[in-house]
Amino acid sequence: MNARVLTVVLVCVAPAGLAAQKLQFNAGANFVFGDYKETAEALHYQGGGVGFWGGLSKGKLSADASFAGLSYKPVDAGSGFEEFKTTQIDARLRYYIASGISGEVGFTRRKMDPEFAAQSAAAGRVGLRASYLLGPGASLAVRGNYLAGGKFSGGGEAAFGLEVGLGLSVGATNGRWRITADYEFQRFNRTTQAGGVESKVPLQQALARVGAALGF
Amino acid sequence: MRRTLALMAGLVLGGGPLAAQAIQNAALRRAIQAYDNVDFAQVIPLARAALRERLATAERARAYELLAFSFAATNQPDSAITSFREVLQLDPDRDIDPRRVSPRIAGYFNAALGQVMVVRQLDVDSAAFVAGQGAVPIKYHITSSARVRVRAVSPQTSILIDSSVTVGQVNLRWPARLPNGDPVPAGTYTIVVDAAAGQNSYSASQAVRITHGAVDSLPHLTQLPGYQFLPETEVPPKSWRPMGIALMGVGAALAGSLAVGSDLGKSSGREIGTISAATLITGFIMTLKKPAPQPSRGNVMFNQLLREQVGRRNQEIARDNAQKRQQVQVTVVPLPKPGGVR
Numbered sequence: 001m002n003a004r005v006l007t008v009v010l011v012c013v014a015p016a017g018l019a020a021q022k023l024q025f026n027a028g029a030n031f032v033f034g035d036y037k038e039t040a041e042a043l044h045y046q047g048g049g050v051g052f053w054g055g056l057s058k059g060k061l062s063a064d065a066s067f068a069g070l071s072y073k074p075v076d077a078g079s080g081f082e083e084f085k086t087t088q089i090d091a092r093l094r095y096y097i098a099s100g101i102s103g104e105v106g107f108t109r110r111k112m113d114p115e116f117a118a119q120s121a122a123a124g125r126v127g128l129r130a131s132y133l134l135g136p137g138a139s140l141a142v143r144g145n146y147l148a149g150g151k152f153s154g155g156g157e158a159a160f161g162l163e164v165g166l167g168l169s170v171g172a173t174n175g176r177w178r179i180t181a182d183y184e185f186q187r188f189n190r191t192t193q194a195g196g197v198e199s200k201v202p203l204q205q206a207l208a209r210v211g212a213a214l215g216f
Numbered sequence: 217m218r219r220t221l222a223l224m225a226g227l228v229l230g231g232g233p234l235a236a237q238a239i240q241n242a243a244l245r246r247a248i249q250a251y252d253n254v255d256f257a258q259v260i261p262l263a264r265a266a267l268r269e270r271l272a273t274a275e276r277a278r279a280y281e282l283l284a285f286s287f288a289a290t291n292q293p294d295s296a297i298t299s300f301r302e303v304l305q306l307d308p309d310r311d312i313d314p315r316r317v318s319p320r321i322a323g324y325f326n327a328a329l330g331q332v333m334v335v336r337q338l339d340v341d342s343a344a345f346v347a348g349q350g351a352v353p354i355k356y357h358i359t360s361s362a363r364v365r366v367r368a369v370s371p372q373t374s375i376l377i378d379s380s381v382t383v384g385q386v387n388l389r390w391p392a393r394l395p396n397g398d399p400v401p402a403g404t405y406t407i408v409v410d411a412a413a414g415q416n417s418y419s420a421s422q423a424v425r426i427t428h429g430a431v432d433s434l435p436h437l438t439q440l441p442g443y444q445f446l447p448e449t450e451v452p453p454k455s456w457r458p459m460g461i462a463l464m465g466v467g468a469a470l471a472g473s474l475a476v477g478s479d480l481g482k483s484s485g486r487e488i489g490t491i492s493a494a495t496l497i498t499g500f501i502m503t504l505k506k507p508a509p510q511p512s513r514g515n516v517m518f519n520q521l522l523r524e525q526v527g528r529r530n531q532e533i534a535r536d537n538a539q540k541r542q543q544v545q546v547t548v549v550p551l552p553k554p555g556g557v558r
Contacts, residue, residue: 033487041481075484132465134458135502136509140495142465144472164472166465166488168495173508183491185473204477208487210494 030211084117300328347399462499
């Protein structure tokens, strides 16, 4: 818990501390569509929505935060499973290391509505992000995060959580405008204890965000 | 023999500087006429008669020269030498061309030179230099050993340039500075060469004008001569690298997703498919496009080094210019002689 608080403070306070300096600010909006699975193959949902994100960068340090709101429906309409809405907030603080590689920390928080239609989840993240220039104004980023300290609305714990991401950005070479596309896959190997018996109840979500961004 | 000597001497006299000047004195004109007619018996009394009259210095020198050549032509060496001495006293810069007169006459002239004490061929070269970093060349010829004092004299001051016992050709370099090291004030100076040996003394002079000016300062540099700033980015050659990167990125995302998510059944794949397709298409397009300029580390370092060198050189120039603004450019120009010899 303390780690999450510290991460929030870092993500929120560090950009404010840099405000007096020359910062680069980016913001964008996107369409989001996702694929959500939980526990077994039958609990399979797909949906879409919108999202927003904003980021600051100064020298080797950068931070960004994103919001996505989706409405999920069961893939199998006759299964009787309930539709639900989800809001997801992600925050990341990055420090450039070398050769396009940055280290990043942050958190992810996903909340379901209705609350018990699916598992709300939250976790800290730590990992690496590799960014490469494809050509004039085009760049690609691959990221891998370990999702630590996963908490779920239905209890249980996840010793292992992983996030894999692939980001694409194409636009003006000066960064004023860009088309962005981002893929994010999250997996929690959640387990629960019921009557002394451990049950595997994994959950995973794949999100694709396609949108536009402006840079200042 | 006498006729040959006379012809050679006449050649010399006819070509000399005095011949070009209008002769005012009638006796001297008749003496010249007689000399031209090789009538030395008439030249000698006519020249002597002219010398008894009031003559300009140049005319007196001409009369003595006529006598000297006539005595030489009539085998009177002592008188020839004496006459040459008088010529040298009147016009110390007078010279004869040994290629155009007989060796005997040249010998008489040289003998006369050895018997007089005169300062000949005083010459002050023009010069321009920064005070304290140059000098004015002064040269003269003293015909016999004497104590020679060279001074620069103006109405306000008299500066001793050199004092020595010397003979023959003397070359001096005058820094044009006062004893306290300051450059001599601008103005007109007379370089006076005083020679003294026993009861004999002689003086020659040359007027010069000294002017002061500002020393040129150096402009600051924007780049070093011979070196140019290099572009700090360079466009790499076209390659399949963008496509390769796109494939690796897609592969990594796909592998990561499949490796940990396969136990929950088959996904639709639209999310990874959409983003992967966009990534691969972008990679392919970027492969065909001209690559983005990349920072050239070597050029950046070279430019940084060059900027440091230019900055360092400009600091040196600024220091030099600060000194130059305190310096004085001294220009020395000799003035034409008014024609007066002692």
